[in-house]
């Protein structure tokens with residue numbers, strides 16, 4: 001169970017921060033989606049929470065400063081899946097997912113029966129059983145995406161940071177993956193933070209959104225509060241209509257204006 005809080009977080013790569021002064025909290029078992037136009041700093045913010053880029057400010061997990069955690073403790077608490085992971089093509093899906101158990105292994109120790117059963121269970125949860133013996137290099141983009149999610153889920157962390165988990169998935173597979181994630185969150189109480197380009201998916205799955213533009217937080221709150229036609233025009237330079245489904249979820253629809 002992990003509550004995540006950020007206060008005045010700035011992060012970047014060189015001298016100039018590309019994310020500035022972001023403050024946001026995510027309650028235990030909640031889902032936060034970071035949205036914003038290309039280059040806004042979404043991935044950088046996620047990497048800052050994961051401790052993968054230099055950052056300033058305060059990041060706490062259940063009140064404990066993230067930078068006071070050892071590397072191993074951090075890996076037991078935070079699971080991070082990058083947007084474009086480097087994948088060892090010759091590894092089988094099972095062996096790749098087993099890498100998620102690394103934070104629990106002692107020096108030179110082999111995986112235990114319990115590690116193997118967690119991997120089996122994770123493969124089963126993500127319908128990857130049939131692909132378990134396949135090498136990563138032979139999988140389709142969508143299958144790989146599921147394998148990446150499986151590795152991070154096998155890590156059994158209470159906070160998941162997922163950078164664009166639906167990249168390259170068709171609408172059905174994207175929906176299935178997000179549903180599975182939501183189910184795991186409900187069953188296990190995992191806190192989820194994702195970046196998502198698809199604003200409709202973000203609105204339908206996340207409890208709260210933060211909208212970044214040029215490194216700054218420009219809006220945060222419930223999806224229907226953040227996703228307004230005016231705000232999307234201002235920050236994305238996009239012509240959209242925000243519709244509402246029968247269930248009350250926002251749908252962000254691009255609109256083409258035919259000019260005479």
Ligand SMILES: Nc1ncnc2c1ncn2[C@@H]1O[C@H](COP(=O)(O)OP(=O)(O)OP(=O)(O)O)[C@@H](O)[C@H]1O
Nearest residue numbers: 013014018036037038039040041042043044045195
């Ligand atoms: N490794 C890096 N070194 C230097 N600058 C970087 C690096 N990675 C990203 N940046 C810059 O930081 C800024 C924010 O990038 P970031 O990837 O966080 O944006 P993003 O919102 O995730 O974008 P996108 O939607 O295009 O994936 C961009 O200007 C980008 O060029």
